[in-house]
């Protein structure tokens with residue numbers, strides 16, 4: 418019984434780590450691509466059109482991402498259940514020694530990010546919340562992603578929502594990357610030091626990179642007349 422639970426926990430942790438790695442890769446790519454907005458309209462529209470032009474390959478990446486999200490959520494919830502099963506009596510008093518806000522709230526943070534992503538897809542990818550975004554075209558007849566992002570962030574409430582979403586992602590990313598490195602067995606003191614630094618750098622890149630976009634539009638640094 419104990420051995421079976423241990424095996425299931427290890428399997429679930431490995432799936433959570435590998436699927437997390439796929440998503441970290443996506444976030445690095447997505448942040449880099451979106452930062453092209455600071456280069457200008459042509460740069461980001463060329464990038465967005467380039468992604469569309471790779472056609473079937475884009476769907477391979479999208480499918481890997483969707484499968485990763487589903488498995489990541491399923492095995493995270495399973496891990497929570499297995500951890501409860503392994504501690505049927507429960508602690509008399511919960512102490513949070515050496516744990517952080519992010520580590521105690523990974524599941525709830527993850528589900529909040531999922532809610533953010535659903536809104537984000539309806540906003541910019543499927544343009545359900547703002548159907549007028551579909552008609553935006555630049556002078557070369559490409560979808561005008563630059564002006565879509567600018568128009569999308571003219572609303573301060575939407576900007577605040579995105580900034581909160583990106584901060585939530587930052588908390589989740591930092592702890593998630595550290596746990597992922599721990600799961601693949603890099604547990605020595607020096608490995609921990611480097612994994613903490615690595616997690617911090619990726620988190621700062623994503624939070625500052627993505628968070629700077631709504632803020633720059635709001636203060637007129639991007640898209641201002």
Ligand code: HEM
Nearest residue numbers: 451465479534537541542562566579583586627628630631
């Ligand atoms: C605040 C900064 C962000 C901006 C400006 C932004 C911008 C965009 C844009 C413009 C698209 C649509 C691209 C197109 O269809 O041409 C998109 C798609 C997407 N974004 Fe973001 N995004 C941001 C943050 C995020 C975050 C934090 C996540 C994940 C946690 C995320 C996940 C996605 C996903 C999964 C897609 C769909 C990709 C696809 O169609 O294959 N984005 N984003």
